[in-house]
Amino acid sequence: MAQALIVIDMQQALQELAQRDQVIDTINHRIDQYRALNRPIIFIQHTEPGMEVASQNWQLFPEIHAQGTDTYFIKTQPDSFYQTGLESFLKMNQLRHIEICGAQVEFCVDTTTRIAFHLGFKIDLLIDGITTMDTNYLSASMIKQHHAHIWEHRFGEFVDVTTPLN
DSSP states (O other): OEEEEEOOOOOOGGGTTTTTHHHHHHHHHHHHHHHHOOOOEEEEEEETTOOOOTSSSSSBBBTTTOOOEEEEEESSSSSSSTTTTTHHHHHTTTEEEEEEEEEOIIIIHOOOHHHHHHHOOOEEEEEEEOOOOSSSSOOOHHHHHHHHHHBBTTTTTEETTOOOOO
C-alpha cells in the first residue's frame, strides 16, 4: 500500500523502449488508481544533451496521464534523489512508502530504487510498468530479468495493477 507513485523518465527521447505501449498502459492504469484515491503522483524527468528542459525529447510521452496538479522533479543524474528535492518532498509529506515505475531499468530505475532503499523508504516496484531498451550486449528483457532478480525481496516488493492501494 504505497503512499506515492513515482514515474521515472517516461520521456519522448526514449521512443525505443521495449514494450513501450504496454508499459504506458500499465503506468496509466496505476496513475488512475492513485488519482482516484487522491494520492501523490510524482514525475521525474531527466535532462542531458539531447533532452534539454522543455525540448520535445524532454517532454513526457503524450499518452501518459500526467496533470498539472501532479508533482514534477527534474534530474541530471540517474539518481532521482540527487539534488532534486524529492527526498525532502517525501519526508515533509510523511510519505515513507513509495511505488516506482518507468525507465530505464539499468540506469535511473535501479539507481533510484537502491538510493530510496538506503534512505529508508519502503519500496514497491510496479514491475510491468518498468522497462528499458535493447543494447548491443543484452536484450531489454534480459536486463529487466537480471535487475528484477536483484531487487525482489532485497530492495523492494513487486506489485501489479491488481495490487490494492487501500
